[in-house]
Amino acid sequence: MSAVETNIQSETVVPPQTATPSNVAKMRGRDVCVFYGEKQALFDVNIDIMEREVTALIGPSGCGKSTFLRCLNRMNDVVDICRVTGDITLDSQDIYDRAVDVVHLRARVGMVFQKPNPFPKSIYENIAYGPRIHGLTRNKAELDEIVETSLQKAGLWKEVKDRLDSPGTGLSGGQQQRLCIARAIAVAPEVILMDEPCSALDPIATAKIEDLIHELRENYTIAIVTHSMQQAARVSQKTAFFHLGNLVEYGETEQIFTNPKDERTQGYITGRFG
Amino acid sequence: MSTQSEVSHSIGATIPAEVSRRLKRRYAAERRFQAYGIGAIMIGLMFLLIMFVSIIQAGLPAFQETRIRLDVELPADKFPDDPAEQTAEGMRLVGWTGLIQQAIRDQLQPETRADALAMHKLLSPNAEVGLRDIVVADPSLIGKSVSVWLLSAGDVDAIVKGTMSRDVPETQRTISDRQLTFIDTLEEQDRLRSQFAFTLFSAGASSYPESAGIGVALVGSLYMMLVVLCLALPIGVAAAVYLEEFAPKNRWTDVIEVNINNLAAVPSIVFGLLGLAVFINFVELPRSAPLVGGLVLTLMTLPTVIIATRAALKAVPPSIREAALGIGASKMQSIFHHVLPLAAPGILTSIIIGLAQALGETAPLLMIGMVATVFTYPETPMDPATALPVQIFMWSGLPERGFVARTSAGIMVLLTFLIFMNAVAVYLRKKFERRW
Ligand SMILES: Nc1ncnc2c1ncn2[C@@H]1O[C@H](COP(=O)(O)OP(=O)(O)O)[C@@H](O)[C@H]1O
Ligand SMILES: [Mg+2]
Numbered sequence: 001m002s003a004v005e006t007n008i009q010s011e012t013v014v015p016p017q018t019a020t021p022s023n024v025a026k027m028r029g030r031d032v033c034v035f036y037g038e039k040q041a042l043f044d045v046n047i048d049i050m051e052r053e054v055t056a057l058i059g060p061s062g063c064g065k066s067t068f069l070r071c072l073n074r075m076n077d078v079v080d081i082c083r084v085t086g087d088i089t090l091d092s093q094d095i096y097d098r099a100v101d102v103v104h105l106r107a108r109v110g111m112v113f114q115k116p117n118p119f120p121k122s123i124y125e126n127i128a129y130g131p132r133i134h135g136l137t138r139n140k141a142e143l144d145e146i147v148e149t150s151l152q153k154a155g156l157w158k159e160v161k162d163r164l165d166s167p168g169t170g171l172s173g174g175q176q177q178r179l180c181i182a183r184a185i186a187v188a189p190e191v192i193l194m195d196e197p198c199s200a201l202d203p204i205a206t207a208k209i210e211d212l213i214h215e216l217r218e219n220y221t222i223a224i225v226t227h228s229m230q231q232a233a234r235v236s237q238k239t240a241f242f243h244l245g246n247l248v249e250y251g252e253t254e255q256i257f258t259n260p261k262d263e264r265t266q267g268y269i270t271g272r273f274g
Numbered sequence: 275m276s277t278q279s280e281v282s283h284s285i286g287a288t289i290p291a292e293v294s295r296r297l298k299r300r301y302a303a304e305r306r307f308q309a310y311g312i313g314a315i316m317i318g319l320m321f322l323l324i325m326f327v328s329i330i331q332a333g334l335p336a337f338q339e340t341r342i343r344l345d346v347e348l349p350a351d352k353f354p355d356d357p358a359e360q361t362a363e364g365m366r367l368v369g370w371t372g373l374i375q376q377a378i379r380d381q382l383q384p385e386t387r388a389d390a391l392a393m394h395k396l397l398s399p400n401a402e403v404g405l406r407d408i409v410v411a412d413p414s415l416i417g418k419s420v421s422v423w424l425l426s427a428g429d430v431d432a433i434v435k436g437t438m439s440r441d442v443p444e445t446q447r448t449i450s451d452r453q454l455t456f457i458d459t460l461e462e463q464d465r466l467r468s469q470f471a472f473t474l475f476s477a478g479a480s481s482y483p484e485s486a487g488i489g490v491a492l493v494g495s496l497y498m499m500l501v502v503l504c505l506a507l508p509i510g511v512a513a514a515v516y517l518e519e520f521a522p523k524n525r526w527t528d529v530i531e532v533n534i535n536n537l538a539a540v541p542s543i544v545f546g547l548l549g550l551a552v553f554i555n556f557v558e559l560p561r562s563a564p565l566v567g568g569l570v571l572t573l574m575t576l577p578t579v580i581i582a583t584r585a586a587l588k589a590v591p592p593s594i595r596e597a598a599l600g601i602g603a604s605k606m607q608s609i610f611h612h613v614l615p616l617a618a619p620g621i622l623t624s625i626i627i628g629l630a631q632a633l634g635e636t637a638p639l640l641m642i643g644m645v646a647t648v649f650t651y652p653e654t655p656m657d658p659a660t661a662l663p664v665q666i667f668m669w670s671g672l673p674e675r676g677f678v679a680r681t682s683a684g685i686m687v688l689l690t691f692l693i694f695m696n697a698v699a700v701y702l703r704k705k706f707e708r709r710w
Binding site: 073075078080103104105106107110111112113115117118119120129130133134180183184186187 | 522523591593594595596597598599600601602603604607611612616
């Protein structure tokens, strides 16, 4: 218990307060239930994801973190047997509404996956693909510009600017993951969802991604699933603890880690189960 | 604890007799099993070797043909005067055979009528083709004398190659002693030579082995391959993409899937019957046409292509699809921009293997009348033609020595194509093989 706590106190109590959380809920979940066939994976989840904040979703394996995250940009639509009930809104518009174009939604709510999954194409093409299919640019110069700024925002520009034509799959794991983040940024999303983005990376690469998340918070709303409580404590402002498909506790990260209200949260963050 | 492990360590030194006997039996069984395996492989290889040796032995002579050089007079009065008529069509009725026979008589000077007949028989009944081509190509030769290498009769060819022995009694060979002396004379005069048998590749059907070839069959097979490629590729890939990526998983798609898998195992002759009933009797397409053959072979290869394409699509990791969907690509875009290109080598391989399968197929083509004696090249896929394996099948039924050789030669050509196509498929697979 004490190890985790000291960690938190020394690191999260002073997050860089450069960004100004607007105290507006960017995305909102109300009574969200998710079913895989007969099996219910999420039970009545209510959550507000605040604008320009990092919200960490934590909880033991199989508790439904990824499932919830994938509801936020409707990636679950791809799973045939998956059914979602309740309301999820983005800027107070229901994203499961018929009028919402899922393609457009995913451009606004980007996603970074657990395992880095760059396209087996050049670094340039990896970034340029999104802007191209969304028609964000009118000419090559603009596209070049987007590629450069996206890579810069992802902190990858210096490392790859001389080899934009080499395959993205040839980068190291951490670089690949930052490439995937750059790829998500390139389509100018408002929200970025990250599903355990560091679980396949070494500590140094992980630290880089965490720094990156700090910077991205200035411009984007971020929801991140993580296995590591230290990471949640380091990068997030809000933390949501899931257990067996329920959102057990949700609040300020500091409060969750120092003064959890629920016994289960307490048990989890002190490492009694997980 | 430690004593126990010591015992187990020292077991190698003091194995009880019972255990050692059992061990020995086990090793013997293992060795025996290996021997069976090696034996089975050796038997397989041996048969393969025997097959190749016998085919090559029988087929190689067919790649050479014997020609006789004659100085043929082309008297102007036997040809049409009008230069406009000096075409292949206009000169069809010129007595080419007479001209050639005259030439060989001039060369060998027969003493009797029987001699003259024997001389005529040294030349292939189709020898005139060579002469006619030369004159058609250059009508200015009319009125002059030309020196041409003309195709010899199959028997002469066999004697020259040694596939027919001179030493057996005259009554037991198809060529007389008198003719043998003529052959020797021609040889002395340097008017006999063996050359590469272009005829084998250029000619169509013929009743004489020396002038029969696989040309028409090759063109027919080529047309059919084109039809198969143009139909099986788009239809097969579209079906596979739909079934794999778009189709809902319900009872209907299950039924379709099971049926496709079963169709791949349906005997090919059934597809021939289907083609006969549908394309020829119902749609009334012409018999013996490569178009119909191609349609039937398309039906036959489609299941293979669909199954292999689905496997190739399945092999593309879901993370690629998720990556594309995650940045807002539509399903179509994620499939056409990312999944299909990555599956392309696999799809290409499956198409090549499907084509190879179609190229070697005989039975369904017999049903739709491709067993035809076709002398002229088909100009379109609607003209009658035959196919390579069917031509081989037809030759194999003929008793003449020359056709036996041509059968094997045809098999060699077919096998060359098949091995080449499969090699390309293997190469593509190796080259584009990906580890994710
Ligand atoms: N595609 C799916 N089909 C069926 N069940 C699934 C699927 N994805 C997840 N589940 C189930 O939903 C539950 C939550 O899974 P998930 O959201 O992946 O958990 P987490 O990310 O928290 O480890 C698990 O019990 C899992 O078995
Ligand atoms: Mg997960």
